[in-house]
């Protein structure tokens with residue numbers, strides 16, 4: 164099994180190296196914007212856009228005219244144009260938004276050496292074209308053959324990420340044990356084993372700090388140095404929050420990938436119900452990140468990630484399958500039909516698990532969701548058991564179900 168994995172290390176450029184790196188960043192930002200403008204001009208004239216290849220060919224003339232552009236390694240400049248092309252392709256296939264202008268202080272610039280021969284890992288750092296050795300903290304070894312090397316800056320810290328290819332043996336499939344995970348309403352996560360993962364308290368504190376720092380920025384005079392300093396402070400807190408968040412997600416996803424063979428989550432492609440405001444910790448992008456982490460960690464060890472429809476998972480009773488919004492109030496789930504009581508988040512996780520098992524007779528949920536959610540809603544309003552509700556009504560004696 165051919166795997167590609169990135170390994171990220173903190174690097175400590177010397178002051179001279181850092182000055183040069185920042186100059187390169189500036190040059191590449193100009194290059195990106197130039198190439199972007201060229202593409203937009205073609206788009207306005209409704210003619211075919213230049214390809215990355217065309218633009219790389221023009222690079223030679225540009226580098227001959229502009230010395231600070233020529234200072235950036237050619238491969239690195241060329242890769243930026245390839246990245247721009249890839250961004251446009253994603254946009255055309257509706258996989259991403261239209262590429263943007265790169266703005267100073269807002270957008271990051273990747274300095275990528277795309278050829279494995281262009282850089283080298285040493286015992287103390289990374290040899291990068293024109294820069295010599297960048298001292299790095301290699302806190303863990305790379306697995307596989309280094310293929311490309313990217314330098315990025317995060318405010319005042321520099322990192323290098325090495326993409327490695329490795330041909331690992333196919334892992335043994337692990338069909339057991341099975342667990343369903345749902346993002347909680349009162350908690351961060353709930354699983355079908357009955358575990359509730361609380362919201363990270365540290366994150367809560369950092370968010371408070373962020374709001375305070377943002378207020379300071381708004382009080383400073385525009386264009387002043389003190390405002391710039393306050394903005395940097397805000398960016399640092401953002402960075403910290405981002406790291407705390409990914410740390411939590413990594414920790415949780417590895418825990419589940421290690422302890423379980425099959426993990427069931429709600430289907431991301433189906434726009435489910437909007438969860439309560441408290442579930443914001445794992446709302447949107449956070450949940451998608453968590454699922455992709457789970458997926459690659461499970462696949463690497465022979466596990467599987469299963470996605471099931473999530474409609475009304477928080478309102479469905481695991482005992483009798485009745486869907487009713489009245490069953491849930493806050494964190495308590497108490498079925499209006501059968502009186503089944505559980506923690507609301509745990510109940511939802513159980514519902515997801517039963518849906519993976521085919522949602523058999525009355526065990527909460529739909530064997531298969533057909534048609535739009537609206538139609539499901541009509542069933543809900545009539546208060547019928549889901550799945551085979553109509554079938555139940557036709558057979559006398561079962562109506563009390």
Ligand SMILES: [Zn+2]
Nearest residue numbers: 480483498501
């Ligand atoms: Zn019930």
